[in-house]
Amino acid sequence: MSCKYAATNSKNQRNAFSLVELIVVMVILGMLAGLVAVRTRGYLISSKQNAAKTEIANIVKAVETFYADQSRYPTTDEGINLLLSPTDSWPNGFLNKAPLDPWKNPYEYVSPGSSEPYEIICLGADGREGGEGENLDFTSESLGGEDGRQ
Structure with missing residues (x-):
């Protein structure tokens, strides 16, 4: 009878995961999540800079x-706030609202700029x-001059 009990007991143990197996799976999942987070952060920074x-x-x-x-x-x-003010030919102003950069900071306006009539x-x-x-500065001059594009 003890043989029958031993065979039944080992069969039940094979159907379950050991603690070591569970820890290995958790470590692998954690590493994968870390890789995804690093890649996603890079895309987020790039998209904010493009914005x-x-x-x-x-x-x-x-x-x-x-x-x-x-x-x-x-x-x-x-500054830029003047562009919000209506004029005779532009009753809604030149901008709808005071723009904030993707990090919620106001854009700066300097006139004259270092090589152009103004710089944003x-x-x-x-x-x-x-x-x-992520902390890289952008200016209208560094982006290609007056039209702000490269």
């Missing part, structure tokens, strides 16, 4: 439209001048 470049190009178009309408560029003190600046994720990677 900032697109928004700078839109602001440049609004500034150039303002120039065509008013025969002058906004001063540094007037996005300070990156850290909101401070300078930086690399």
